[in-house]
Amino acid sequence: MGQPVFRIRKIDLRNSADVTVVNYLQKKILPEDRPYKPDHGHWWIAYAEDGKPVAFAGLVRSIRFSDAGYLCRAGVLDAFTGHGLQTKLIKARLAQAKKLGWNWVLTDTTDNPASANSLIKAGFRIYTPSEPWSFKHSIYWKYKIDQSGYKKRVKKKATAYA
Secondary structure: OOOOOOEEEEOOOOOHHHHHHHHHHHHHHOOOOOOOOOOOOEEEEEEOOOOOEEEEEEEEEOOOOOOEEEEEEEEEOHHHOOOOHHHHHHHHHHHHHHHOOOOEEEEEEOOOHHHHHHHHHHOOEEEOOOOOOOOOOOEEEEEEOOOHHHHHHHHHHHHHOO
């Protein structure tokens, strides 16, 4: 039997059914945490081959920096861990941040080695913010987005139609 196939879909926050699925997954995967309200930013749901939602992730603009995004929340149902879904969801959010023209993506982890390993795999680096925003023992992460090629392509495309 081969590797399971997952479909990751960016959701429309105006679709209440999608928002309900994100809220359900947050409560199921992170029962001890206060749910992050998916009413702004960019959100994704990952679906198994049978159409069942099995993971989610969110990206919002940083409240600290105008050129940065924040990986606000993500999770994978236990039965579906170990298939690279967390890394795929990180990559989807990095691609969105690049499209938005952000130069950095930030996040934090607390007592979560699996997420820390996924962030390392995606190229994030540990850093110490001047004003920490999470728990005392949280680890802070940053990722520098290379906008050079993307901004040139967008500018070239825009001038071609001018």
